[in-house]
Amino acid sequence: MSSLTIFKRELKSYFAQPTAYAIIVIFLLLSLGMTFSFGEFMTVGDASLEYSFFYWHPWLYMLLAPAIAMKLWADEQRNGTIELLGTFPVSTWSAIVGKFLAAATVSLVALALTFPIVITVNYLGDPDNGIILAGYIGSFLVCCTFIAITMLVSACTRDQVVCLIVSVFLCTTMVLSGYDPLSRELAKATSPATVEAVVSLGVLNHFTTLSRGLFRLQDFVWFASFIGICLLGTSTILSAKRA
Amino acid sequence: MIEVAKLSKHFGSKLAVDELSFTVEKGEVLGFLGPNGAGKSTTMRMVTGFLPPSAGDAKICGISITENPFEAKTKIGYLPESAPLYNDMTVIGFLKFCAAIRGLVGPEKNEAVEKAIETCFLESVAHQSIETLSKGYRHRTCLAQSLLHDPEVLILDEPTDGLDPNQKFEIRQLIKRLGETKAILFSTHILEEVEAACTRAVIVDRGKIVADGTPAELIAQAPNGSLTELFRKVTTTDTAA
Ligand SMILES: Nc1ncnc2c1ncn2[C@@H]1O[C@H](COP(=O)(O)OP(=O)(O)O)[C@@H](O)[C@H]1O
Ligand SMILES: [Mg+2]
Numbered sequence: 001m002s003s004l005t006i007f008k009r010e011l012k013s014y015f016a017q018p019t020a021y022a023i024i025v026i027f028l029l030l031s032l033g034m035t036f037s038f039g040e041f042m043t044v045g046d047a048s049l050e051y052s053f054f055y056w057h058p059w060l061y062m063l064l065a066p067a068i069a070m071k072l073w074a075d076e077q078r079n080g081t082i083e084l085l086g087t088f089p090v091s092t093w094s095a096i097v098g099k100f101l102a103a104a105t106v107s108l109v110a111l112a113l114t115f116p117i118v119i120t121v122n123y124l125g126d127p128d129n130g131i132i133l134a135g136y137i138g139s140f141l142v143c144c145t146f147i148a149i150t151m152l153v154s155a156c157t158r159d160q161v162v163c164l165i166v167s168v169f170l171c172t173t174m175v176l177s178g179y180d181p182l183s184r185e186l187a188k189a190t191s192p193a194t195v196e197a198v199v200s201l202g203v204l205n206h207f208t209t210l211s212r213g214l215f216r217l218q219d220f221v222w223f224a225s226f227i228g229i230c231l232l233g234t235s236t237i238l239s240a241k242r243a
Numbered sequence: 244m245i246e247v248a249k250l251s252k253h254f255g256s257k258l259a260v261d262e263l264s265f266t267v268e269k270g271e272v273l274g275f276l277g278p279n280g281a282g283k284s285t286t287m288r289m290v291t292g293f294l295p296p297s298a299g300d301a302k303i304c305g306i307s308i309t310e311n312p313f314e315a316k317t318k319i320g321y322l323p324e325s326a327p328l329y330n331d332m333t334v335i336g337f338l339k340f341c342a343a344i345r346g347l348v349g350p351e352k353n354e355a356v357e358k359a360i361e362t363c364f365l366e367s368v369a370h371q372s373i374e375t376l377s378k379g380y381r382h383r384t385c386l387a388q389s390l391l392h393d394p395e396v397l398i399l400d401e402p403t404d405g406l407d408p409n410q411k412f413e414i415r416q417l418i419k420r421l422g423e424t425k426a427i428l429f430s431t432h433i434l435e436e437v438e439a440a441c442t443r444a445v446i447v448d449r450g451k452i453v454a455d456g457t458p459a460e461l462i463a464q465a466p467n468g469s470l471t472e473l474f475r476k477v478t479t480t481d482t483a484a
Contacts, residue, residue, distance in 0.1 A: 005343045013331045080327030084388070086293040087323075088344050089316040242294050 002090040006098030007105075010072070014106050019071075023064055024110040030060050031114060049127070053117060054135040054211040058142050058175045058203060061107075065146030066167035069103045070160045072151050073238070077158035086242070092235050100144075100151060100231060107143040111136060131213030138210030141223040142203050146171045148230035155237040178202030244269050244396055244426035245290065250299035251450075252285050259285045261450035262299065269395070272422035274441035274458075275430035278478050282450040283430040284324050287400050290428070291321045303396050317345070320389030324400040326382045330374040334365055334384050337373060338391065345392040359387040362417065379410045386414070390421075397421060399429040403436060415440040434470040437461075448478040 014020035034056040035049075076082040085095055121127045150167040157163050176182055177198045187195045199205055206219040245267040252260040260282040267273045275283050288294040290301045292312045301308045306315040329337055338359060342352045360369055363383040368376060373384065386402060402418065403411045411433075418427060418440045431437070437444045438458045446454040446461075454461060454477050458470075465473035 001346075002344055005340065009329070009332075009340050012336075013329070016331050079330065080323060080325050081329055082327075083288070083293055083323040084321075084327055084341075087291040087316060087319065087321045088341070089313050089346075090344060091313070 002088075003094040003098040003101070006090070006095050007101050010099050010102030011105055014068075014102065019068075020106050020109075023068055023106065024113065027060060027064055027110040028113055031056060032117065034060075035117065049117065049121060049132055049135055050211050053114075054139055054207075057139040058207055061139075061143045061146050062171035062175050063168060065107065065143050066150045066153075066164050066171060068106050069147045069150035070154055070163040070167060072099045072103060073154040073234070074158055074160045074163045078160075082238075092238055096151070096231050096234050096238075100147065103147045103151070104140075104144050107147065108140060111140055111143070128213065131211075134213045134215060135211040138207045138219075141210070141220075142207050145203055145223060145226055145230075146174070148227040149174070152230045152233045152237070155234045155241075174201070174203045176202070178204030178208075244304055245273075245398075245428055246302040246305075247286070247290060248300055248302075250286060250289055250301060251297045252282070252289060252294065253297045259450055260289070260296075263447070263450065263452060264299075265445055265452065265455070267396075267426045267428050269426050270423060271443060272418060272427045272429070272441045274437045274444035275428055275447065276432065276434070276437065276444055276474065277430075277447035278432065281447045281478070283447060284400055286447075287321075287398050287428070287430065288323075291319055291398055292316050317392070318395050320392065320394035320397045322382075322386050322389045322397075322399040322402055324404075326385035328373045328381060328385055330372075333370050333372055334376070334380075335360070335369045337384065338387055341388045342391045347392065355391045355393075359390045362390060363387040364413070378405050379407065382406060383410075383414075386417075395425055397425050397427045397429075399427065401430055401432075403431065403433065411436075434474060437470060446474060446477055453477040 031053065035053045038056075073082070076085060086092075118129075118132060121132070122129070146167075149170050150163065153167045153170070154160075154163045157166075179202075183195055183199055186198060206222050209216055209219055245265075247263060247265050249262045249264055250260055251258070251262050263282070263286055265273070275286070277283050285294065289296045290303070290308065292308045292315060296309065300310075303315040303318045306318065308315040329340075332340065335356065338356045339352065342355050347355050360366060363386050365380065365383055365387060368380050368384075373381070376384065382402070382405065386399070389397060389399070399418070403414050406414065415436060418429060421427060422440070422442065429440075441458060443457050444455075444461060445452050454464065454473065456464070461473060462468055462470060466476060
């Protein structure tokens with residue numbers, strides 16, 4: 001119940017300020033721009049959207065998800081409103097969940113607004129819409145993962161800029177650790193076991209299988225537990241800060 | 244109503260509150276005096292459940308804030324020191340949010356918000372964005388937030404700080420009026436406020452209570468009949484501490 005109240009407040013706050021609009025517009029411009037330029041959507045005729053469209057999402061989220069979520073706790077701490085929240089009869093956990101869902105909703109709106117591309121591929125060809133749906137789910141989960149990471153960082157600092165920089169760094173690492181050209185370089189320098197460990201820590205591995213239309217339980221478990229751990233960490237940090 | 248028992252708080256090696264004990268009954272307004280850094284805000288943050296105490300406990304209407312924080316918090320209205328607010332909301336939007344989080348819904352919520360707006364003289368700015376409010380209005384908006392659920396216990400951290408003399412007067416009158424039916428703990432370092440609004444006052448210094456009594460008793464203790472002299476006698480200055 002109180003999660004819902006906090007969720008509504010956060011969501012309103014996103015849309016009361018230019019934040020959400022700016023992020024959504026930039027996401028739409030970049031994701032569609034990539035699809036038609038580097039994604040070579042028109043020449044390749046990639047109807048599943050895997051390479052032309054979804055491929056770019058983690059690279060966009062590693063910059064945009066921190067921009068969405070950086071204020072979640074940094075702002076509360078800077079303005080002192082965390083003291084109000086901490087003395088209302090709500091648990092830290094329901095505040096965390098409410099805030100997380102609000103940020104996730106903003107990204108969901110951005111993602112939903114890319115629907116013209118789905119209409120386009122259906123108009124031009126005969127794609128497997130199940131694979132496209134899987135791509136959307138994977139994309140959304142990657143964004144949620146990055147939002148959760150940013151939320152954790154946001155609990156550590158009252159400075160949004162610091163939070164942004166650190167979170168972008170962490171999210172970038174999560175993307176790069178599964179990036180093939182880098183893995184190949186790494187393989188030359190270290191053992192295959194190391195490479196595998198690094199790749200499995202990254203987000204691309206789990207995202208790619210989903211965007212190919214493969215629903216593997218292990219990927220969902222990975223996303224859910226990663227997000228869960230970040231949210232629990234947020235709760236731990238917020239309590240530790242008061243002790 | 245408020246029973247504070249041997250409450251202590253360490254920040255690292257620094258002892259901010261040192262085994263503080265006091266009680267506030269219904270119908271009482273307790274003034275919490277002390278120099279800056281005495282530990283007033285820290286005490287209030289522990290009593291309201293924001294900070295966990297290093298030792299000791301506080302009971303609100305008999306409910307322990309450390310053992311049953313959720314229940315205890317429903318009994319408290321709290322105005323934090325800096326009157327924090329969500330700048331991206333309007334005054335009425337903020338108050339509605341606070342009422343909703345207190346579990347008020349529907350017409351009950353709207354009534355509570357209207358009443359708080361009236362009590363704190365916020366009618367003229369109700370639909371204004373909080374970002375654009377002057378300091379006095381910000382303070383009163385945050386005060387209004389603490390009254391929404393008609394709490395039995397009010398804890399106000401420097402409620403008159405930064406207000407002009409007219410606003411100070413209004414807030415003191417309000418505290419006095421509310422104090423007839425509630426237990427109020429409010430901190431200040433303005434000594435006239437004690438005589439103007441309190442039924443009892445304690446002076447804290449470096450986390451300990453150094454004087455306690457009705458305003459009249461305190462004045463009787465004072466070297467030359469002025470609270471200022473008593474205050475200066477029993478407390479240490481910032482620089483000496
Ligand atoms: N979060 C904190 N970390 C470290 N020290 C703190 C913290 N909060 C307060 N203090 C210290 O505790 C002492 C009491 O502070 P405070 O309760 O704010 O005093 P008052 O409200 O009476 O002016 C001060 O010396 C202050 O520096
Ligand atoms: Mg203070």
